[in-house]
Amino acid sequence: MNHEKTLGRNVFWGHRITGLLILGYLYLHLVLLSAILSPLGSQHFNAVASVVERPPFIAADMVLFAIILFHAVNGIRLILADFGLMIRENRFAIWTAMTIVAVMVFIASLVMFPDLLR
Amino acid sequence: MATESKQENPKQEAARPVILVSWSWMLQRFTGILLLVFLGGHLWVEHFMNTTTRVVSLRLTHWIYTFLDISLLIIVVYHGLNGLRSIVRERMIRSHFIWIDIVLWGIGIFTIIWGLDILWAFWYHHPFFVV
Numbered sequence: 001m002n003h004e005k006t007l008g009r010n011v012f013w014g015h016r017i018t019g020l021l022i023l024g025y026l027y028l029h030l031v032l033l034s035a036i037l038s039p040l041g042s043q044h045f046n047a048v049a050s051v052v053e054r055p056p057f058i059a060a061d062m063v064l065f066a067i068i069l070f071h072a073v074n075g076i077r078l079i080l081a082d083f084g085l086m087i088r089e090n091r092f093a094i095w096t097a098m099t100i101v102a103v104m105v106f107i108a109s110l111v112m113f114p115d116l117l118r
Numbered sequence: 119m120a121t122e123s124k125q126e127n128p129k130q131e132a133a134r135p136v137i138l139v140s141w142s143w144m145l146q147r148f149t150g151i152l153l154l155v156f157l158g159g160h161l162w163v164e165h166f167m168n169t170t171t172r173v174v175s176l177r178l179t180h181w182i183y184t185f186l187d188i189s190l191l192i193i194v195v196y197h198g199l200n201g202l203r204s205i206v207r208e209r210m211i212r213s214h215f216i217w218i219d220i221v222l223w224g225i226g227i228f229t230i231i232w233g234l235d236i237l238w239a240f241w242y243h244h245p246f247f248v249v
Contacts, residue, residue, distance in 0.1 A: 016201075016205060019198070019201045019202075020201075020202070020205075022198065023198040023199070023201070023202060026194060026195075026198055026229075027229075030229070030232055030233060030236065033236045034232075034236060036171065036236060036239040036240060037235065037236065037239055041171070041239070042171035042172075045170075045171050046170050046171055049169045049170060053169070065161070068157070068161075072153075072154060072157075075150050076154070079147050079150065079151065082147060111165070112165075
């Protein structure tokens with residue numbers, strides 16, 4: 001029972017922290033896209049785009065994708081819980097969600113891996 | 119006569135499912151579901167297309183991309199700031215709630231205008247406001 005509470009609490013904070021990180025990324029995303037608003041316009045934007053396609057940024061993208069996936073899949077679980085689904089099987093639901101996240105992150109890593117080697 | 123029934127049988131009243139807690143609560147779920155589609159589409163498109171000014175501009179000539187990008191911008195800003203609102207409200211006294219709403223609405227409108235300005239710049243290669 002205690003373990004279940006700890007698991008639930010961790011996922012609760014995980015959802016909040018990933019949400020705040022994604023909100024922070026939204027503003028970073030807008031700042032980078034704002035290169036198009038500079039006097040050099042498209043030239044400046046293309047330069048920024050070529051920098052963020054380098055391997056360290058692709059690796060960071062993978063982490064970002066994992067964060068978004070965690071928030072999204074856990075969000076689906078929360079909405080199901082709002083409709084009264086999977087509440088008794090809460091522990092099972094959380095582990096299922098985490099497994100789905102892990103599998104999807106693994107698949108995404110395989111898809112994104114060639115970009116890391118460019 | 120809801121109050122009477124509550125007094126008569128409080129347990130039964132408590133067991134009744136609450137469908138609409140608040141608009142912000144419901145819209146948070148609704149925009150969350152929409153984001154699965156819009157953000158999923160956004161990430162898919164961005165991964166399989168090059169990110170150059172020319173490609174983004176050409177893409178935006180099709181109404182479906184313009185629709186997707188503007189919708190995603192509005193939905194993501196609402197969902198993000200509404201989530202932040204619910205966290206901030208837990209740590210604040212009730213009399214300050216109105217100020218949180220005013221500040222977050224201001225930030226939200228500013229962010230949407232900023233995003234639209236970026237999209238506008240991609241459409242025509244020149245922005246309203248130069249940073």
